[in-house]
Amino acid sequence: MIVRSPYDDIDVPDVGLPEFLFGDLGDAADRVAVIDGPSGRQMTFGELAQAVDRFAAGIGERGLGPGDVIALFAPNNPHYPVVFHGALAAGVAVSTVNALYTPDELAFQLRDSGSKVLVTVSAFLDRARAALDEEGLAVTEIIVIDGAPSVSGVIDETSLSEVLATTADRPSVSLSGDDVAALPYSSGTTGRAKGVVLTHRNLVANLLQVQAMGTHVTADSKILAVLPFFHIYGMTCMMNQGIHARAAVVTMPKFDLAEFLRIISEHRIDRVYIAPPIAVALAKHPMVDQYDIDCIDIVFSGAAALDAELGQSVARRLNCTVLQGYGMTELSPVSHCMPDDRPDMDLGSIGVALPNVECKLVDPDTGQEGVERGELWVRGPNVMREYLNNAEATASTLDADGFLHTGDVATVTDEGIFYIVDRVKELIKYKGYQVPPAELEALLLTHEGIADAAVIGVKDAEGEEIPKAFVVLQQGADLSGDDVIAFVADRIAPHKKVRVVEFIDQIPKSASGKILRKDLRAREAANA
Numbered sequence: 001m002i003v004r005s006p007y008d009d010i011d012v013p014d015v016g017l018p019e020f021l022f023g024d025l026g027d028a029a030d031r032v033a034v035i036d037g038p039s040g041r042q043m044t045f046g047e048l049a050q051a052v053d054r055f056a057a058g059i060g061e062r063g064l065g066p067g068d069v070i071a072l073f074a075p076n077n078p079h080y081p082v083v084f085h086g087a088l089a090a091g092v093a094v095s096t097v098n099a100l101y102t103p104d105e106l107a108f109q110l111r112d113s114g115s116k117v118l119v120t121v122s123a124f125l126d127r128a129r130a131a132l133d134e135e136g137l138a139v140t141e142i143i144v145i146d147g148a149p150s151v152s153g154v155i156d157e158t159s160l161s162e163v164l165a166t167t168a169d170r171p172s173v174s175l176s177g178d179d180v181a182a183l184p185y186s187s188g189t190t191g192r193a194k195g196v197v198l199t200h201r202n203l204v205a206n207l208l209q210v211q212a213m214g215t216h217v218t219a220d221s222k223i224l225a226v227l228p229f230f231h232i233y234g235m236t237c238m239m240n241q242g243i244h245a246r247a248a249v250v251t252m253p254k255f256d257l258a259e260f261l262r263i264i265s266e267h268r269i270d271r272v273y274i275a276p277p278i279a280v281a282l283a284k285h286p287m288v289d290q291y292d293i294d295c296i297d298i299v300f301s302g303a304a305a306l307d308a309e310l311g312q313s314v315a316r317r318l319n320c321t322v323l324q325g326y327g328m329t330e331l332s333p334v335s336h337c338m339p340d341d342r343p344d345m346d347l348g349s350i351g352v353a354l355p356n357v358e359c360k361l362v363d364p365d366t367g368q369e370g371v372e373r374g375e376l377w378v379r380g381p382n383v384m385r386e387y388l389n390n391a392e393a394t395a396s397t398l399d400a401d402g403f404l405h406t407g408d409v410a411t412v413t414d415e416g417i418f419y420i421v422d423r424v425k426e427l428i429k430y431k432g433y434q435v436p437p438a439e440l441e442a443l444l445l446t447h448e449g450i451a452d453a454a455v456i457g458v459k460d461a462e463g464e465e466i467p468k469a470f471v472v473l474q475q476g477a478d479l480s481g482d483d484v485i486a487f488v489a490d491r492i493a494p495h496k497k498v499r500v501v502e503f504i505d506q507i508p509k510s511a512s513g514k515i516l517r518k519d520l521r522a523r524e525a526a527n528a
């Protein structure tokens with residue numbers, strides 16, 4: 001049984017994303033498009049479109065075009081959309097990299113995506129250069145957004161302003177909706193991070209699907225982009241939705257509560273997109289009362305489950321509407337959300353399916369469809385094409401009918417309102433960020449004192465999900481839990497840290513050697 005969106009289907013034009021966003025600026029050319037939160041520096045839509053055009057020319061001049069990939073390793077700043085859309089306009093796909101990544105993690109993504117150029121900021125150059133020391137990479141140049149002087153390294157370093165100064169013509173590339181646009185990384189339901197192949201149609205569709213639900217983002221809106229553009233939530237809901245609506249997007253390079261409140265107050269932000277940990281601060285932190293933030297109309301939460309009571313206390317304290325949405329990198333990302341005009345909808349829900357989205361609830365054990373509580377399968381124009389160079393992972397996630405198996409367990413009411421009630425995939429979400437257990441397990445096994453390991457998500461005292469490692473020590477090994485935590489922390493981005501360790505005699509496994517995470521979860525529940 002298929003549950004359809006309560007909204008009428010929309011048409012998705014066959015057009016490249018840059019053309020869709022910048023093809024006709026209308027009367028928006030002189031309006032402010034992006035504001036750098038820390039400095040207040042602004043860029044208009046006309047300037048943004050011009051810079052996108054110049055970056056496309058610069059990329060074309062380097063011989064890159066359709067079939068090529070560049071990597072973007074940067075915090076949020078006004079040049080992020082310049083690089084992102086400029087590359088897309090030249091037919092080049094952009095692999096967005098988590099700004100917290102270590103050199104090893106960055107090198108993995110550069111290699112896996114086959115990126116030929118790495119765009120970064122001067123503060124990240126040490127990590128970028130260290131990553132490029134690794135073998136097997138196709139990167140031939142680093143472009144530095146904030147223009148560090150070139151140094152004579154193994155690889156050319158160019159400042160963004162040099163690239164934008166090109167007088168070359170923009171390459172004439174005719175893009176179709178089927179061309180690859182973005183390659184963010186996600187571990188999906190199992191294993192390590194994989195390149196998620198999102199086409200221009202996927203990204204255009206998701207903007208139109210959200211818009212068709214009556215979103216109030218308009219040219220008068222000011223959106224705060226505190227969540228990272230490298231993650232699909234920031235990329236689509238903040239950066240691209242803002243540009244599409246001709247709203248002003250105010251960028252923040254990282255979260256800091258005082259700076260967050262200052263920017264909201266100073267720029268009179270009316271729309272804030274957050275993940276649940278920020279809701280905790282907004283509901284409880286005394287500092288919130290020191291700022292005049294009554295400009296906020298809507299706080300939109302996603303990326304992990306929002307507790308309904310927490311959401312309500314944010315709504316009461318800020319006198320605003322709080323809404324929740326659900327998404328996944330593989331869905332470009334939004335498949336469900338609460339419409340702007342339905343603040344009455346239960347805040348514990350994820351709202352209704354977007355236009356053009358069809359859903360099934362399927363028993364993950366028996367495969368029976370139409371169950372009351374089952375794995376959420378989603379079909380629609382926003383569903384990714386595939387995982388990059390990984391037919392096996394694609395086949396186990398996307399079925400022959402085009403449904404994407406989300407790995408999340410949901411229920412749905414007669415009115416078509418969905419609730420996420422559990423997760424059957426391995427993935428752990430720490431503060432809304434992905435933590436792939438398989439990656440941590442592989443890393444733990446490289447320690448000579450560790451014989452076997454398994455990682456699952458558990459709840460901490462505040463109800464936040466955190467990664468916990470079950471570790472089997474080698475005979476004679478003398479390791480404490482803190483040693484294990486430190487070993488992982490030294491080698492991985494901070495959000496992926498193991499935060500609790502338990503030593504056990506044996507990791508429960510199936511006959512085929514798969515870790516029985518269910519058993520570990522049951523053990524955890526029994527000890528709670």
Ligand code: 4UW
Nearest residue numbers: 186233301302303304305325326327328329333334408420
């Ligand atoms: N409740 C429970 C939720 C929820 C959730 C996500 O890192 P990814 O791949 O992607 C995201 C995307 C988040 C997002 C995008 C657009 C949007 O409007 C929105 O709401 C405002 C959120 O995080 O992780 C995907 C996984 O994150 C979990 C779920 O397990 C999903 O498969 N997740 N949103 N509201 N869980």
